[in-house]
Each structure stands twice: as C-alpha cells, then as structure tokens.
Amino acid sequence: MRRTALATLVLSGVLVTAGLLFPTWAEELDTPQWVETRKALFQDRPIQEDADAVVQLEVPLRPDDAAAVPVLIKIKSPQSRERVVKDLYVVIDRNPEPLAGVFHLGQVSGGVEIQSRLRVETHSPMRAIAETTDGKLYMTTKLVRAAGGCAAPPVMITAPPNLGQIQVRTQEKPTLNEPNWAQLIVIHPNHTGFQRHPLTMLPISAHYVTDVTVTYDNKAVLTAKTTIAMSEDPDFRFYFTPTGPGTLRVEVKDSRGQSWSKSMDVAVAAK
Numbered sequence: 001m002r003r004t005a006l007a008t009l010v011l012s013g014v015l016v017t018a019g020l021l022f023p024t025w026a027e028e029l030d031t032p033q034w035v036e037t038r039k040a041l042f043q044d045r046p047i048q049e050d051a052d053a054v055v056q057l058e059v060p061l062r063p064d065d066a067a068a069v070p071v072l073i074k075i076k077s078p079q080s081r082e083r084v085v086k087d088l089y090v091v092i093d094r095n096p097e098p099l100a101g102v103f104h105l106g107q108v109s110g111g112v113e114i115q116s117r118l119r120v121e122t123h124s125p126m127r128a129i130a131e132t133t134d135g136k137l138y139m140t141t142k143l144v145r146a147a148g149g150c151a152a153p154p155v156m157i158t159a160p161p162n163l164g165q166i167q168v169r170t171q172e173k174p175t176l177n178e179p180n181w182a183q184l185i186v187i188h189p190n191h192t193g194f195q196r197h198p199l200t201m202l203p204i205s206a207h208y209v210t211d212v213t214v215t216y217d218n219k220a221v222l223t224a225k226t227t228i229a230m231s232e233d234p235d236f237r238f239y240f241t242p243t244g245p246g247t248l249r250v251e252v253k254d255s256r257g258q259s260w261s262k263s264m265d266v267a268v269a270a271k
Contacts, residue, residue: 029125029141033093041089041099042137047129051138053077055085055130059142066149068117068231073128079111087131088114092229094124096150096194100229106220110179110239114222117231119149119192153198155232156189159207163187164260166250174268179239184214184250186235186260192228209234211253216266217246242268 038047048054058072075085090100100118105111120126123146129139165187174180186209193206212224212234221240240248249263 028143031093031125033098037091037098045137047137047139049139052140054138055128055140057126057128057140057142059126059144061143062145066120066146067152069120069144069146069149071118072113072115074113075111075130083132083134084111085130086133089129091127092120092124095121095229097227097229100227102225104223106222108216108219108241109221110241112179112239115237116235118229119231120144120146121150122147150192150228151194154189154191154195154204157197159189160187164252164258166252166260166262168248168250168262168264170266174242174266176268176270177241177243178271179241181237181239182248183235183237185233186252187233188254190230190232190234207255209252209254212236213251215249216240216242242266244268
C-alpha cells in the first residue's frame with residue numbers, strides 16, 4: 001500500500017511538473033503581447049477564433065530559417081458582392097513589433113491567397129485575421145518555433161546599388177475575368193534595427209519597406225503596410241482579376257522616404 005501511495009505521489013508530481021514546464025496550447029496562445037495588440041487594432045470588437053473556414057494560415061512549425069519563414073494565407077470563404085474579405089492582418093505576438101503587416105485587398109484583387117516570407121524572433125503564435133466588408137473579424141492561429149529572425153546577421157550590410165529594384169512576373173497566360181497569380185520582389189536589405197554588423201558589432205540602423213501598392217489599370221489590387229517583420233528582399237505572391245488587357249503597376253516606399261515603381265503590360269486571354 002505504501003509503495004502504491006508513493007508511486008501515485010511521484011506520478012502526480014511528474015504530471016504537475018510537466019504542466020509547469022510545458023504550457024498547454026491555450027496557454028501558449030494567451031500572450032500579453034496579443035492582448036495589447038488586439039486592443040490597439042480592434043478595440044473590443046469580437047473576433048471569431050479557429051476560423052479556418054474563412055481564413056487559413058500555413059506556416060511551418062519549425063522553419064529552417066527564422067529570418068525567412070514562408071507564410072501562406074488563404075481566403076476560404078466564398079467571395080460575393082455582399083460579403084468579401086477586404087483586409088488581412090498578420091500578427092507575430094513575440095516579435096519586437098508584433099504587427100507584421102496589413103494587407104488591403106482592392107476591387108480587382110483575385111482574393112484567393114497571399115504568400116510571403118517573414119521574420120520570427122522567438123517561439124510565438126502567428127495570427128492571420130481577416131476582416132470582411134460587413135465588419136466581422138475572423139482569426140486563425142499557428143505556433144512557430146524559431147529563434148533570432150529579427151536579429152539575424154544580414155546578407156546586405158549596406159544598401160546595394162540596385163536598392164529598390166522591383167521584379168514583377170505573372171503566370172504565363174493570364175486569363176480574363178479569373179484570378180491570376182502575380183509575384184513581386186523588391187531588392188532591399190530590410191534592416192530591422194536589431195541587427196549588428198558582423199565585424200564591428202555596431203548596431204545597424206533600421207531601414208525597411210513600409211508600403212507596397214499594386215494596381216491594374218489604375219484599379220486597386222493590393223495595398224500592404226509592412227514592418228520590420230518582412231524578410232530581406234521582400235517578396236509577395238498574390239492574385240489579381242483582369243477585365244481586359246492592361247498595366248500592372250507596383251509602387252514601393254521605405255522607412256527613409258525613398259520610393260520606386262515598376263509597370264508591366266499584361267496581355268490576357270479569354271477562358
């Protein structure tokens with residue numbers, strides 16, 4: 001009896017200790033950073049959680065490179081005239097700046113998905129929050145186990161001669177009145193302000209892309225407000241819906257007031 005009681009006591013102690021050392025899923029998601037960020041962005045508005053039927057977030061649990069974590073956000077709910085997803089927010093709770101970016105989907109956005117690469121500084125929840133035109137908020141959350149993404153030594157120590165060069169490409173044969181993918185890459189160091197020169201160990205000043213605007217024939221496709229969470233040479237893959245031949249135009253601004261643009265003529269084919 002004594003041995004049984006002792007074994008039970010030891011087992012109970014192990015379980016309690018495990019609970020203390022390894023927080024539950026709910027505890028990992030309930031961060032003070034999210035409480036503050038949520039209030040700043042949405043005040044007391046209700047947010048539907050675990051909303052995979054509306055917005056999905058795909059991100060590796062343990063990424064190979066914390067400074068370039070691949071992130072894919074998919075809009076899953078049907079888009080209609082009465083109700084569409086108009087804004088996407090990405091929050092990484094434990095980053096130095098939790099708000100990673102805000103993406104506004106324009107009138108000729110394909111509204112299907114957005115793909116990019118982000119920095120993750122430490123183990124953290126990552127959240128994608130979708131806001132619809134009827135004012136409702138939907139969120140899906142994933143845990144990311146990474147370290148040092150915001151402080152990782154940069155490849156570009158100083159701004160390169162081709163700073164701000166924009167590369168744009170689309171799918172080979174864009175289709176009329178259908179979502180078509182496009183990708184843009186901006187040559188930019190995207191220094192976070194938390195990195196150090198690998199030789200002198202002096203801090204490197206923050207210098208990063210803050211605004212990306214994409215239009216098609218002067219109609220809004222995508223507007224992005226970005227922060228230090230974007231990886232070096234920021235890239236975005238998105239969708240647009242052409243209603244005829246036109247020009248895809250990209251405009252970029254950074255934290256030092258510099259700006260660049262790139263235009264690309266797009267020929268489309270009927271389905």
